[in-house]
Amino acid sequence: MSGTSPALTPPADAVPPVRHPDAPAPGELLGAHYGQCFGCGDDQPHGLHLQARAGEGVSITAEFTVRPAHQGAPGLAHGGVLATALDEALGSLNWLLRTIAVTGRLETDFVRPVPVGTTLYLEAEVTAVSGRKIYSTATGRLGGPDGPVAVRADALFVEVKVDHFVHHGRQEEIRAALNDPDQVRRARAFEVNP
Numbered sequence: 001m002s003g004t005s006p007a008l009t010p011p012a013d014a015v016p017p018v019r020h021p022d023a024p025a026p027g028e029l030l031g032a033h034y035g036q037c038f039g040c041g042d043d044q045p046h047g048l049h050l051q052a053r054a055g056e057g058v059s060i061t062a063e064f065t066v067r068p069a070h071q072g073a074p075g076l077a078h079g080g081v082l083a084t085a086l087d088e089a090l091g092s093l094n095w096l097l098r099t100i101a102v103t104g105r106l107e108t109d110f111v112r113p114v115p116v117g118t119t120l121y122l123e124a125e126v127t128a129v130s131g132r133k134i135y136s137t138a139t140g141r142l143g144g145p146d147g148p149v150a151v152r153a154d155a156l157f158v159e160v161k162v163d164h165f166v167h168h169g170r171q172e173e174i175r176a177a178l179n180d181p182d183q184v185r186r187a188r189a190f191e192v193n194p
């Protein structure tokens with residue numbers, strides 16, 4: 001059973017996504033958007049350490065190896081962890097648009113169980129943009145880029161300003177991020193729209 005709900009069907013006025021001219025070239029690693037991010041952060045010991053690589057157009061690929069800490073049932077990945085990997089892969093697409101956006105809706109199909117030790121090969125692409133709304137889709141395959149599909153997701157991301165994080169985030173982390181020149185540089189890279 002799968003399918004996309006009406007909330008994730010782009011409206012008639014939606015347009016194809018436009019890759020930003022300064023987006024990383026196909027094949028380049030995107031790098032973490034925030035060191036403490038649970039999905040991609042290098043400094044987050046509990047995280048998934050997902051590394052996304054730019055693809056053609058507005059697409060990325062990423063790999064994620066399921067570790068013992070990611071179990072739900074014995075020897076199998078927790079569904080919420082897999083949804084996180086999909087969310088992170090989808091979120092990294094916005095780097096190619098140079099748009100700051102957060103997940104508004106994420107619909108996930110769990111097609112096959114994913115054993116501990118498996119590497120999930122993720123691919124994601126933006127399918128349409130309508131105003132602040134960014135529509136995207138992702139799949140995760142077992143064992144290789146052409147392996148069987150284990151998970152897939154459709155999502156709606158909503159564009160926000162940096163203020164979204166400054167206003168809602170805990171002050172301790174916001175202050176640390178604002179004092180980190182690398183983090184400020186990453187945020188600025190997102191903020192410059194064509």
Ligand SMILES: CCCCCCCCCCCC(=O)SCCNC(=O)CCNC(=O)[C@H](O)C(C)(C)COP(=O)(O)OP(=O)(O)OC[C@H]1O[C@@H](n2cnc3c(N)ncnc32)[C@H](O)[C@@H]1OP(=O)(O)O
Pocket residue numbers: 007033039087088091100101102103104105131132133156158160186187190
């Ligand atoms: C420094 C680098 C950092 C970069 C940081 C990047 C972080 C990435 C991390 C990975 C991704 C995440 O997990 S992000 C974390 C998880 N997500 C969140 O925390 C988001 C929490 N939700 C919110 O803050 C809010 O609900 C927003 C921002 C999503 C939307 O609020 P808003 O700004 O007031 O906008 P609103 O008018 O409600 O919605 C705008 C349009 O989107 C539609 N819309 C909104 N939500 C939905 C929805 N769930 N399902 C369908 N449609 C929706 C509305 O109908 C509307 O359509 P129309 O009327 O215009 O047609």
